[in-house]
Amino acid sequence: MHSDLEGPLATRPATTDGADRRIAIVGLGYVGLPLAIAFVEAGLTVEGIDADAPRVAALASGCSPIDDISDDRLVAALARGFSVLAPADADLGAADAVFVCVPTPITKSKDPDLGPVLAAATLVREHLRAGQLVILQSTTFPGTTNGLFREELERTGLKAGRDFDLAYAPERVNPGDPASAAKGVPRLVGATSPDATARAAALLRHINDDVRELSSPEAAELAKLLENVFRNVNIALVNQLALLCERMGIDVWEVIDAAATKPFGFMRFTPGPGVGGHCIPVDPYYLAWRAREFGFVDRFVELAGDINLAMPRHVVDLVAEALNDRGKALKGARVGVIGVAFKPNVRDARNSPAADVIAGLGSRGAIVAYHDPHVPTFRAADGERLETTPLDQLVSGSDAIVVVTAHRAVDLARVYRDADLVVDTVNSSAGRTVPARRILRLGAGWNV
Numbered sequence: 002m003h004s005d006l007e008g009p010l011a012t013r014p015a016t017t018d019g020a021d022r023r024i025a026i027v028g029l030g031y032v033g034l035p036l037a038i039a040f041v042e043a044g045l046t047v048e049g050i051d052a053d054a055p056r057v058a059a060l061a062s063g064c065s066p067i068d069d070i071s072d073d074r075l076v077a078a079l080a081r082g083f084s085v086l087a088p089a090d091a092d093l094g095a096a097d098a099v100f101v102c103v104p105t106p107i108t109k110s111k112d113p114d115l116g117p118v119l120a121a122a123t124l125v126r127e128h129l130r131a132g133q134l135v136i137l138q139s140t141t142f143p144g145t146t147n148g149l150f151r152e153e154l155e156r157t158g159l160k161a162g163r164d165f166d167l168a169y170a171p172e173r174v175n176p177g178d179p180a181s182a183a184k185g186v187p188r189l190v191g192a193t194s195p196d197a198t199a200r201a202a203a204l205l206r207h208i209n210d211d212v213r214e215l216s217s218p219e220a221a222e223l224a225k226l227l228e229n230v231f232r233n234v235n236i237a238l239v240n241q242l243a244l245l246c247e248r249m250g251i252d253v254w255e256v257i258d259a260a261a262t263k264p265f266g267f268m269r270f271t272p273g274p275g276v277g278g279h280c281i282p283v284d285p286y287y288l289a290w291r292a293r294e295f296g297f298v299d300r301f302v303e304l305a306g307d308i309n310l311a312m313p314r315h316v317v318d319l320v321a322e323a324l325n326d327r328g329k330a331l332k333g334a335r336v337g338v339i340g341v342a343f344k345p346n347v348r349d350a351r352n353s354p355a356a357d358v359i360a361g362l363g364s365r366g367a368i369v370a371y372h373d374p375h376v377p378t379f380r381a382a383d384g385e386r387l388e389t390t391p392l393d394q395l396v397s398g399s400d401a402i403v404v405v406t407a408h409r410a411v412d413l414a415r416v417y418r419d420a421d422l423v424v425d426t427v428n429s430s431a432g433r434t435v436p437a438r439r440i441l442r443l444g445a446g447w448n449v
């Protein structure tokens with residue numbers, strides 16, 4: 002496809018006044034689907050495209066795969082013209098603006114895998130026409146939008162900044178936390194020119210009240226990574242403090258609560274069984290990889306990664322220690338895991354530390370079952386597939402229970418009342434009256 006346009010800016014429609022009203026979104030997951038629904042609800046015409054055929058069928062029939070979008074909201078959006086299509090049926094050329102919200106995973110050796118982003122870029126390229134705005138929204142290292150992504154689009158012969166606009170606008174949604182999707186949460190955008198940035202910002206202002214325009218896609222890409230590296234490093238800091246507190250016989254949870262009374266210069270992070278989800282265990286490695294291309298080793302990222310990755314193994318050690326106190330070995334013990342989603346009150350189990358906890362327990366001879374009302378089946382890190390066990394059965398049939406994720410929907414009061422032995426990795430026993438020497442808390446020791 003070639004541009005038949007001659008002059009540079011004169012060829013582009015004057016669109017910073019919010020004239021972009023037809024949107025296409027490639028990738029309808031935790032990020033793309035809420036974005037699509039928000040634009041539909043703002044009165045824009047939205048076409049959604051996803052490569053996963055069962056997901057397309059489910060969405061088209063009004064069945065939402067994510068917690069934050071109810072079926073009712075999805076059905077209402079479909080009734081307002083939201084179309085959900087497979088890539089082969091996509092009509093991206095009809096869109097004024099195309100968002101790309103596909104996954105950005107890492108490989109086994111923790112290098113960025115831009116395969117889905119580049120596959121999406123190829124799809125966009127096949128339909129690209131002059132005057133369009135393309136916005137990459139997937140989390141990635143600085144230089145992706147203006148590098149490989151742009152190169153793929155420009156294989157059309159069309160040039161970013163001259164024939165089409167190209168922007169990067171990171172997402173801040175935090176699944177399970179409706180406040181994170183509020184219109185007042187600032188959004189960042191940086192594009193290949195100030196005009197393009199203003200155009201992308203105008204579009205985002207349909208769904209967000211506070212859009213901040215940055216000088217470049219690179220600044221926006223790096224700002225997103227900084228947010229997640231900051232979290233990962235601070236979680237590593239308190240995880241390491243938890244290990245120290247166990248040796249010192251000090252309760253890390255009390256220490257953190259005490260420090261958090263400082264009204265300035267401190268932010269509360271809590272230890273736990275490890276980090277999970279699509280962002281925190283993944284995004285920092287995008288920065289570390291990119292840094293190495295500049296001859297720079299980002300030691301904070303590597304160190305935080307090491308500490309957080311070691312936490313599931315520590316949880317296995319705590320279970321062994323708890324059983325030992327009862328004169329039992331981990332080998333042959335029945336261990337019940339509570340919560341396998343990567344955080345409370347969601348069904349998202351991607352990269353959950355529970356996968357390593359379960360595999361680690363199994364590799365040392367334990368017989369493991371789990372209960373999670375949000376996750377009916379779960380694959381451990383060793384590939385074993387398990388099905389959720391009813392809570393009663395899990396509690397009565399286990400030599401030890403380990404709480405990995407404390408969902409509201411789990412009756413933890415009952416667990417702490419009826420279980421013989423509990424390893425609590427998230428301080429879910431705080432404030433409960435339970436018999437002494439029954440709970441081993443991560444970062445604190447025995448509950449005596």
Ligand SMILES: NC(=O)c1ccc[n+]([C@@H]2O[C@H](COP(=O)([O-])OP(=O)(O)OC[C@H]3O[C@@H](n4cnc5c(N)ncnc54)[C@H](O)[C@@H]3O)[C@@H](O)[C@H]2O)c1
Binds near residue numbers: 105140
């Ligand atoms: N989940 C979050 O909380 C969150 C928050 C901020 C940013 N992000 C970032 O947003 C991006 C998307 O994350 P997500 O959580 O929405 O992922 P997801 O896995 O929930 O959704 C991605 C969707 O893209 C589809 N897809 C993959 N390749 C495709 C292709 N070539 N063409 C069309 N569809 C394709 C998948 O089928 C899937 O439905 C990632 O870069 C992630 O790091 C995620």
